[in-house]
Amino acid sequence: MRKNRYYNYLYVMLLGIIMLFFSSSIISGAVSEKPAAALTIAPQKEMLNAVAGGEVDSFVMVPPGYSPANYAPAPQEIRDFSEAEIYFSIGVPADIQNILPQAEELSGNLKIVKLFEAVDKKFPPRVFKDGGRDPHIWLSPLRSAYMVNIMAEELAELMPEKKDFFIKNADSYIKKIKEADRRNKKLLAKYKGEKILVYHPSIGYFTDHYNLEMITIEDHGKEPGPRQIQKIIDEARKENIKTVFYQSEIDSKKSRAVAEEIGGKVIQLDPLAENYLGNLTQMAEIMAETLSKRDDLK
Structure with a gap:
């Protein structure tokens, strides 16, 4: 019986402390909304x-x-x-x-x-x-x-x-x-004028800024026809391009199809990454690595 009274007393005290804490927080303005x-x-x-x-x-x-x-x-x-x-x-x-x-x-x-x-x-x-x-x-x-x-x-x-x-x-x-x-700029300087093959034309500002040339499979939201795809494949072979860059949000089976035709591979880029600064660096590093391997094959 005494034990029950003790626990009841303890419960009431704890409840009182909690209520006091929240009421004082509200009064002092601790609960606020940011713009x-x-x-x-x-x-x-x-x-x-x-x-x-x-x-x-x-x-x-x-x-x-x-x-x-x-x-x-x-x-x-x-x-x-x-x-x-x-x-x-x-x-x-x-x-x-x-x-x-x-x-x-x-x-x-x-x-x-x-x-x-x-x-x-x-x-x-x-x-x-x-x-x-x-x-x-x-x-x-x-x-x-x-x-x-x-x-x-x-x-x-x-x-x-x-x-x-x-x-x-x-x-x-x-x-x-x-x-x-x-x-x-330091990383990509020696690749000035080199061509990058992408599915969707999302990285043009990036390639322009670093003096690279973007070749696209898709043309401003338009799926390429057989003749256009063959033209891209021929250019990729001529330039010794072995990588097709794509992004997950706007992908097409044609990315992998083109990569297979040129004996290359696909690599995913994420232009929409929340980690903006880190992604800028990562994109440059991926492109530099890809272009360095192309140089090795020349």
């Missing part, structure tokens, strides 16, 4: 988080593993979207067709920042053979650094008291982009 920023694709998340330094929550509208060419947000994602204070739009097809229209309908307190428009004003946009705009701007270190600065300016406007903090963080992250870029 939320929506982003189009995963690579932007590392950029935004580096600038925000934990002061802003962030989420991505095109989840990892899905194509930025045609992804349409689910109703729950739109509800999450409606709670954001700001949206950093990057201008991929899924963004232009399916996300931005939703953002513009929400209006209200959601500020839309069209990064792609600002970038295209600062730097000439890359275009495909058919004249269409190449939307993969984040694979250009110069353009990414510019976007980071814009993010810092916009967050400073959202939270003026944190302006110096955001600017300092942006400068630090841009320094890291420049360091990665310098390493990549």
